[in-house]
Amino acid sequence: MIQVSNLSFSYTRQPFISDMSFFVSSGEIFGFLGPSGAGKSTLQKVLIGMLTAYQGSAMVNGIECRHRTRRFYEDIGVDFEFSTMYEKLTAKENLQFFSSLYEKKTRPIDELLEMVGLEHDGDKRVADYSKGMKSRLNFIKALLHDPLLLCLDEPTSGLDPTNSRMMKNMILAERAKGKTILLTTHNMQDAAELCDRVAFIVNGKICALDSPHNLIMSKGAATVTYTWIDNGEHSASCPIDRLSDDEQLKRLIANNCLQSIHSSEPNLNDIFMDITGRTLL
Ligand SMILES: Nc1ncnc2c1ncn2[C@@H]1O[C@H](COP(=O)(O)OP(=O)(O)O)[C@@H](O)[C@H]1O
Ligand SMILES: [Mg+2]
Numbered sequence: 001m002i003q004v005s006n007l008s009f010s011y012t013r014q015p016f017i018s019d020m021s022f023f024v025s026s027g028e029i030f031g032f033l034g035p036s037g038a039g040k041s042t043l044q045k046v047l048i049g050m051l052t053a054y055q056g057s058a059m060v061n062g063i064e065c066r067h068r069t070r071r072f073y074e075d076i077g078v079d080f081e082f083s084t085m086y087e088k089l090t091a092k093e094n095l096q097f098f099s100s101l102y103e104k105k106t107r108p109i110d111e112l113l114e115m116v117g118l119e120h121d122g123d124k125r126v127a128d129y130s131k132g133m134k135s136r137l138n139f140i141k142a143l144l145h146d147p148l149l150l151c152l153d154e155p156t157s158g159l160d161p162t163n164s165r166m167m168k169n170m171i172l173a174e175r176a177k178g179k180t181i182l183l184t185t186h187n188m189q190d191a192a193e194l195c196d197r198v199a200f201i202v203n204g205k206i207c208a209l210d211s212p213h214n215l216i217m218s219k220g221a222a223t224v225t226y227t228w229i230d231n232g233e234h235s236a237s238c239p240i241d242r243l244s245d246d247e248q249l250k251r252l253i254a255n256n257c258l259q260s261i262h263s264s265e266p267n268l269n270d271i272f273m274d275i276t277g278r279t280l281l
Helices: 040-047 072-076 093-099 109-115 130-143 161-176 186-196 212-217 239-243 247-254 269-275
Strands: 002-007 017-024 029-033 055-060 076-079 149-153 178-183 196-200 205-210 221-230 233-239 260-262
Touching: 002 040, 017 040, 017 205, 029 040, 029 186, 040 055, 040 109, 040 178, 040 233, 072 076, 093 109, 093 130, 093 178, 130 149, 130 161, 149 161, 149 239, 161 178, 161 186, 178 186, 178 221, 186 212, 186 269, 196 269, 205 212, 205 269, 221 239, 221 247, 233 239, 233 247, 239 247
Parallel strands: 029 178, 029 196, 076 149, 149 178
Antiparallel strands: 002 017, 002 055, 196 205, 221 233, 221 260
């Protein structure tokens, strides 16, 4: 669905995206994970044909992005980081207007509003919407024309846990329908939960690219920590792939003396810090 080769882009003389190459397969949720200012939104803007003065190649759905025509947008849905609605119009009026821009038949507006719990707010002006309501409205705007590729820029940012869960379920439902999803985020949990593969982006460069599972495993084995009581509480740790060498643990198991045992895996944030030397905020 997406093939990027040696892509570079700059707003000024300073490079913002430098020499990126990657691909995204159809039906994949692909994440751009990186701190604020890393270049994630800029990259997304190249891929949706908004920034065309780039070097290298960015092919989306078989079309070089700088040569996009109107047809390009029939198959791409974009949920921008910030609300792109007309504030003086109601939600329904906005969705009707954006529907009218597509050649293909669009999805029923009432159904989309209901999907995100806005069925009773369709006739309210967007100016009177809360931030979370705007996020949900922005998201269904991207779904209006049932696109093959969904580009979502920080879709869960500013949402409460319930709405964030709803949004994530809808993203997974789109993938189940065979859609490709490009997810831009600085939220490590979202990336780990949703993405088939993630690219770590820092200072306009991809520092790592793999499935969240492989990235986490690259740090090495998880650690098992166990406790027991023997004249007071004791605890010890051992890498999970060396458990059979741990004589003390074997003895405690044989005598049913363990009080607790748990394993702790590194999370994607630990890996991100390891690889990039930076946190995600
Ligand atoms: N229109 C613009 N003109 C000049 N610089 C910009 C513009 N948009 C973004 N930038 C700069 O490009 C860098 C990357 O921004 P952005 O892609 O929005 O990062 P992210 O989405 O990862 O937070 C930042 O340093 C930002 O200040
Ligand atoms: Mg951004």
